[in-house]
Every structure is written in C-alpha cells, then in structure tokens.
Amino acid sequence: LRTHRIAVIPGDGIGREVVPEGLRVLEAAGRRFGFTLACTEYDWSCDRYLKTGAMMPEDGLDRLAEADAIFLGAVGWPGVPDHVSLWGLLIPIRRGFDQYANIRPCRLMPGARTPLAGRAPGDIDFIVVRENTEGEYSSSGGRMFAGTEREFVTQQSVFTRIGCDRIIDYAFRLAMTRPRRKVTSATKSNGITFTMPYWDERFAEAAKRHPGVATDQFHIDILCAHFVQHPDWFDVVVASNLFGDILSDLGPAVAGSIGIAPSANINPERKHPSMFEPVHGSAPDIAGKGIANPIGQIWSGALMLEHLGETAAAAAIVSAIETVLEHGPRTRDLGGQAGSAEVGRAIAELV
Amino acid sequence: LRTHRIAVIPGDGIGREVVPEGLRVLEAAGRRFGFTLACTEYDWSCDRYLKTGAMMPEDGLDRLAEADAIFLGAVGWPGVPDHVSLWGLLIPIRRGFDQYANIRPCRLMPGARTPLAGRAPGDIDFIVVRENTEGEYSSSGGRMFAGTEREFVTQQSVFTRIGCDRIIDYAFRLAMTRPRRKVTSATKSNGITFTMPYWDERFAEAAKRHPGVATDQFHIDILCAHFVQHPDWFDVVVASNLFGDILSDLGPAVAGSIGIAPSANINPERKHPSMFEPVHGSAPDIAGKGIANPIGQIWSGALMLEHLGETAAAAAIVSAIETVLEHGPRTRDLGGQAGSAEVGRAIAELV
Numbered sequence: 001l002r003t004h005r006i007a008v009i010p011g012d013g014i015g016r017e018v019v020p021e022g023l024r025v026l027e028a029a030g031r032r033f034g035f036t037l038a039c040t041e042y043d044w045s046c047d048r049y050l051k052t053g054a055m056m057p058e059d060g061l062d063r064l065a066e067a068d069a070i071f072l073g074a075v076g077w078p079g080v081p082d083h084v085s086l087w088g089l090l091i092p093i094r095r096g097f098d099q100y101a102n103i104r105p106c107r108l109m110p111g112a113r114t115p116l117a118g119r120a121p122g123d124i125d126f127i128v129v130r131e132n133t134e135g136e137y138s139s140s141g142g143r144m145f146a147g148t149e150r151e152f153v154t155q156q157s158v159f160t161r162i163g164c165d166r167i168i169d170y171a172f173r174l175a176m177t178r179p180r181r182k183v184t185s186a187t188k189s190n191g192i193t194f195t196m197p198y199w200d201e202r203f204a205e206a207a208k209r210h211p212g213v214a215t216d217q218f219h220i221d222i223l224c225a226h227f228v229q230h231p232d233w234f235d236v237v238v239a240s241n242l243f244g245d246i247l248s249d250l251g252p253a254v255a256g257s258i259g260i261a262p263s264a265n266i267n268p269e270r271k272h273p274s275m276f277e278p279v280h281g282s283a284p285d286i287a288g289k290g291i292a293n294p295i296g297q298i299w300s301g302a303l304m305l306e307h308l309g310e311t312a313a314a315a316a317i318v319s320a321i322e323t324v325l326e327h328g329p330r331t332r333d334l335g336g337q338a339g340s341a342e343v344g345r346a347i348a349e350l351v
Numbered sequence: 352l353r354t355h356r357i358a359v360i361p362g363d364g365i366g367r368e369v370v371p372e373g374l375r376v377l378e379a380a381g382r383r384f385g386f387t388l389a390c391t392e393y394d395w396s397c398d399r400y401l402k403t404g405a406m407m408p409e410d411g412l413d414r415l416a417e418a419d420a421i422f423l424g425a426v427g428w429p430g431v432p433d434h435v436s437l438w439g440l441l442i443p444i445r446r447g448f449d450q451y452a453n454i455r456p457c458r459l460m461p462g463a464r465t466p467l468a469g470r471a472p473g474d475i476d477f478i479v480v481r482e483n484t485e486g487e488y489s490s491s492g493g494r495m496f497a498g499t500e501r502e503f504v505t506q507q508s509v510f511t512r513i514g515c516d517r518i519i520d521y522a523f524r525l526a527m528t529r530p531r532r533k534v535t536s537a538t539k540s541n542g543i544t545f546t547m548p549y550w551d552e553r554f555a556e557a558a559k560r561h562p563g564v565a566t567d568q569f570h571i572d573i574l575c576a577h578f579v580q581h582p583d584w585f586d587v588v589v590a591s592n593l594f595g596d597i598l599s600d601l602g603p604a605v606a607g608s609i610g611i612a613p614s615a616n617i618n619p620e621r622k623h624p625s626m627f628e629p630v631h632g633s634a635p636d637i638a639g640k641g642i643a644n645p646i647g648q649i650w651s652g653a654l655m656l657e658h659l660g661e662t663a664a665a666a667a668i669v670s671a672i673e674t675v676l677e678h679g680p681r682t683r684d685l686g687g688q689a690g691s692a693e694v695g696r697a698i699a700e701l702v
C-alpha cells in the first residue's frame with residue numbers, strides 16, 4: 001500500500017470544521033484507490049498564538065519538512081492582527097518551502113450560482129497561476145519623517161529573473177497539458193514602468209521557448225473587466241503575486257465558486273512539501289456551527305492527490321463534488337440546509 | 352454670458368471622432384443654460400510624435416495652464432510604445448497639474464447591458480475615487496545584474512501622508528454630498544505590509560474627522576469579488592493609484608458601461624486646470640469609421656460642466672444620455688446601427 005505522509009493544519013474558525021471533511025473524503029479515496037495517508041495534526045493557529053505567543057513553534061518548518069504534503073484549513077481570527085496570523089504561519093510556509101506556484105482553478109461547476117447572466121458549466125474553466133514568493137509582497141520598505149507632514153512610507157516590489165522565469169515556464173508547461181494550450185499574461189506595463197515591462201520581457205522570452213502555446217496579455221485593469229465580460233476567453237492566466245491574488249478571487253467570484261474554490265501552493269522541484277488550502281478564509285461569523293461548506297477543502301484535497309500522483313483518485317473526488325453540487329446535499333451558502341458533515345459524507349460515499 | 356476656456360486635445364484614434372460630439376453637446380448646453388466655451392484645440396497625439404518626435408511641445412503644460420479645464424479624447428496608437436504616448440502626455444498632465452483626484456462614476460444606466468444576472472438601473476451607482484499622482488505608479492526603481500541569472504528589477508511604491516490624506520478626505524467630502532454617505536477603502540494590508548497598513552492608518556484618522564460618514568474596508572482581492580457579487584453595497588470607494596485603476600475598470604464592466612464610462616482628473620484646490628476624459632482608449636480597431644460610441648466623451652463633458660459650476664447643464668446632459676441609452680439611437684457596441692454623429696446629435700437635441 002502506498003503511504004503519503006500528510007501534515008494537517010486545521011488552523012482557525014471553519015478550518016477546523018472543513019478539514020475533517022476533507023480528510024474523510026481523502027480516506028475514502030485511499031480505500032478505493034489503494035493508498036493510505038499517515039496524518040500528523042498540528043494545532044498551529046490564532047488560538048495557539050493567544051495561549052503561547054506564537055502561531056507555530058520555532059522549529060515549525062523543520063517538522064513540516066518531513067511531510068509529503070501539507071493540508072491546511074484557514075488562518076486568521078478577529079483580534080489577532082494579520083501580520084501575526086498570516087506572516088507567522090501562512091506566508092512563512094509558502095516562502096520557506098519555496099512554493100512559488102500558486103494554482104487556483106476557476107470553473108463554473110454544475111449547480112453553482114454564477115452572478116453572471118447566461119453562463120453555463122463549460123463556459124468558464126481556467127486556471128490562475130500566481131507567483132507566490134516575491135513581487136509586490138516584499139519585505140523591503142519603511143517609513144520616514146514619522147508623525148510629521150512630510151511622513152511617507154515606501155515598499156519595494158522585487159521581480160527577479162529566476163522568480164519570473166520559473167513561474168511563467170510553469171504556466172506554459174501547464175497549458176501544454178490542456179486542450180486549448182493558451183497562456184494569458186497579466187501586466188500593467190503602461191503604469192508600473194519598471195517591474196511590469198520586465199515581466200513582459202520575460203514572458204516574451206518564455207513564449208519563444210514554447211512555440212506550441214498561444215499567448216496574449218492584458219493590463220490588469222482591463223483583464224479584470226474581461227474576466228467579467230468574457231470569462232470564456234481564458235485557459236491559463238499567469239500573474240505576479242498581487243495580480244494573481246486579485247485574479248484568483250475574481251475568477252472564482254465570476255464562476256460562482258468563491259466559497260468552494262481550492263488552491264495549491266506548489267514547490268514544483270519537490271525539494272519541499274507543497275501546501276493545499278481552500279481560497280476561503282476562517283469565516284468567524286459562521287464558525288462553530290457546523291454549517292460551513294467543506295467543498296473548497298475537499299477540492300483542495302483532490303489537488304493534493306493529483307500532486308502526489310494519485311490522479312485517478314483526484315478525478316474521482318472532483319466528479320463526486322460535481323454530483324453533489326448538482327443534486328445536493330447543499331450547505332446554506334448554496335441554498336440548502338445540510339451541515340458540513342452531511343456534505344462531506346455524501347462526497348465520501350460517492351468516491 | 353459666462354465664458355469657460357477649454358483646452359481640447361482629441362488625441363488619437365476614436366478620440367478624434369468622439370471629441371467633436373462631446374463639443375457639440377457642450378455647445379448645445381451652453382446655448383440653453385447661458386454660457387459659452389472658448390475652445391483652443393491642440394493636435395498633441397501619437398501622430399504628432401511620429402512627425403515631430405514629441406507628443407506635445409516643451410511648453411505644453413504652460414499652454415494648458417491658461418485653460419479652465421482640459422477636454423481629452425484618447426491617447427495611444429499601435430507602434431508608439433506606452434512609455435512614449437502615455438508618459439509623454441497623459442501622465443505629465445495628471446501629475447504636472449496635481450490632478451490627484453481621479454473620479455470615476457460606475458452606474459447601471461437604463462438600456463445598458465450589464466453582464467450580471469438580475470441587476471436593474473438603480474442597483475449599481477457608486478463612484479471610485481482614485482489617487483492619481485503617487486502610490487504604485489512611481490518613478491523610483493531600476494534593474495541590477497542585467498543579462499545574468501541574478502538579474503532583478505525593483506519599483507518602489509510611495510505613499511505620502513499628504514497624498515493619502517488629501518485623497519481620502521476628498522472621498523469623505525464627496526460621500527457627504529450623497530444620500531448614503533458611505534466610504535469603502537480598498538486595502539491589502541495583509542499582504543503589502545508597509546504601504547497598505549499606512550493607508551489603513553490614514554483612512555482610520557480621516558474617518559474620525561468625518562463622524563457622519565459610514566465606513567468599511569476590504570482587501571482588494573475580495574473587494575473585486577464583491578464588485579461582481581454585491582455591486583449594490585458601494586457608494587464611494589477610495590483607493591490607491593493601482594487599486595483605483597483596477598476598480599474603475601471593473602466597476603464599469605459590472606455596470607455594463609465600460610464603453611461609455613467617464614472620468615475626471617481633478618485638482619480640487621483649482622490651482623491648475625482639471626482634465627476630463629472617457630475611460631475607454633483610442634480603439635485602433637474601429638478608428639476612422641465614425642462608428643465609435645461618443646457617450647463616454649459626452650458624459651465626461653458633463654463632469655467638466657459640473658466642475659465649472661454649470662450644475663444644471665451637467666444634469667441635463669446626463670439625463671439626455673439616459674434617454675438616448677434607453678430609446679436610441681445606439682451605436683453598434685450597444686446593438687444599434689447609428690454612427691457617432693447621429694448619437695451626438697440626438698443627445699445635443701435633447702439638451
């Protein structure tokens with residue numbers, strides 16, 4: 001029996017309610033497709049921070065390094081500032097393990113409710129490939145003349161050749177596995193005149209290396225507009241850290257899947273474990289009630305299995321999700337009455 | 352008779368076709384409401400660049416400084432790089448005249464086609480207030496280790512206290528003139544950890560100065576999603592240069608008004624002329640055919656009259672636009688057959 005070692009971090013809020021459902025479905029898939037998961041659970045969270053003063057222990061990354069993959073719920077809680085909760089757990093994992101490819105599928109699923117008029121499943125099916133380690137999310141910046149009229153704050157965006165090339169190449173390789181073989185680049189070189197022209201330059205070079213892939217590019221402002229007006233135009237969309245962040249929320253929003261969208265933080269060289277987490281957050285308003293929609297977590301589990309080479313199992317989970325989205329049971333956000341566990345069990349049974 | 356001195360820059364492409372329609376409507380409004388326009392036209396454009404090597408003459412800004420307002424069409428043409436066309440004309444005017452408030456109404460107009468399901472006129476009516484001189488559009492940055500593996504490019508975002516306070520205060524003052532009295536701030540302080548927390552800090556200070564105005568704030572990723580899912584939530588949205596750029600294309604896209612949206616680049620202290628231009632560009636694909644929709648230009652003219660104190664005339668133009676949008680004539684982008692001039696004449700007659 002193949003065994004995959006999984007580090008499980010439920011985190012905060014509904015993370016603790018949806019992660020068990022994710023594991024339930026993963027285990028069902030293991031029974032059917034012949035693998036087991038060796039899970040180690042970590043209580044790293046805002047709760048832990050409030051008790052101990054740290055989101056995770058000092059050797060946190062070393063412990064996770066043993067795992068084949070990390071399965072994360074959600075991080076963040078009212079009263080704990082983001083620079084503590086996110087920069088004390090989520091961001092250090094992404095960067096420490098060089099998970100430079102953040103992959104976020106945007107798909108109009110059967111039974112999902114898109115806010116757009118006249119769009120049906122099949123019309124929206126693209127993937128945002130986001131750079132996940134550099135760019136606009138930088139640790140270089142500061143404040144001068146504090147407390148005076150002259151006060152100002154700076155922050156430096158940093159685009160390296162290595163950082164640009166590897167994420168853009170990843171997007172091209174991904175596009176070659178898909179029928180449409182198309183990559184769209186998000187830019188803003190008409191306004192952000194140092195970093196973005198450089199991004200365009202590296203994108204043009206990569207396009208030469210992949211002559212079998214069609215390309216286009218749009219400035220981020222009109223690209224966001226196109227996501228709403230022509231979501232059918234897109235196949236693989238590659239973007240910097242900030243632009244990818246924006247597009248990978250907007251994409252699921254237009255597809256009506258924002259509450260159920262998955263994401264993968266991948267270290268393609270497999271030197272370090274990759275991390276899988278839903279796009280949604282810890283949702284303090286509904287936490288503790290057992291009503292959160294577990295599909296984002298379960299779908300993230302499917303991405304994890306794909307990464308671990310369990311392709312058939314991953315496909316079985318996605319198709320079970322589609323069946324449940326179409327025929328129920330549904331949680332309240334989708335107009336149903338079911339709890340998290342009921343939906344999790346239904347998907348597990350189908351798998 | 353009141354006279355307003357207007358500097359007219361048709362610019363490139365369809366700019367030359369829609370600006371005359373804008374002027375036609377402005378002159379009709381003048382006849383009815385008792386003012387005249389003293390227009391000086393400038394041929395500053397990519398065409399001029401290709402002939403003379405400069406988008407505008409060296410003393411361009413000095414000449415414009417005489418005007419009460421600037422009425423601009425569109426700038427940009429294939430073959431002329433953006434850093435020439437935009438940074439040689441549009442951006443120097445915005446910055447040189449300290450037009451720090453970029454105002455972009457997003458409204459679902461009668462007869463417009465929104466891509467959203469189930470939204471009717473009245474459901475979407477908000478204004479994006481964009482910082483227009485600093486932030487992410489900075490002239491500080493550079494490249495190091497060019498041509499090697501270690502190559503990297505940086506660009507510094509700069510947020511000054513003066514720059515933040517004056518645009519945020521502008522948004523609050525604007526909100527006080529509107530029935531809902533609400534300001535939403537666009538942030539990303541969980542990821543962009545120097546500049547954005549500072550923006551939040553200044554926003555919180557401004558909120559204290561305006562206790563009669565309701566406030567909220569969202570990270571830019573989820574804010575974009577909310578624009579699609581809940582456009583009815585918003586009244587005045589204040590944002591940095593880049594975030595404002597994105598939101599002011601996305602807003603018109605969800606409202607179905609991207610081809611007709613206006614914008615104002617305002618110097619609120621009136622030390623310098625303000626500039627009024629449609630959000631759309633020079634549209635090389637349809638330029639020269641006389642079929643471009645002139646409504647964005649005409650609506651921008653209404654914003655200009657409002658700024659010049661001709662409030663009744665501005666309102667008359669907007670209501671004429673609404674009538675024509677509902678009953679035609681319509682240009683092709685809105686499903687009609689009319690040319691630019693026919694639509695311009697129809698609106699002028701109604702005024």
Ligand SMILES: CC(C)[C@H](C(=O)O)[C@@H](O)C(=O)O
Nearest residue numbers: 190191221437441596599630
């Ligand atoms: C053309 C470009 C530099 C400009 C901007 O980003 O400011 C445009 O997108 C706009 O919004 O007016």
Ligand SMILES: CC(C)[C@H](C(=O)O)[C@@H](O)C(=O)O
Nearest residue numbers: 086090245248279541542572
């Ligand atoms: C929480 C935040 C720092 C994070 C990001 O911007 O990367 C989130 O929005 C995401 O997309 O995973």
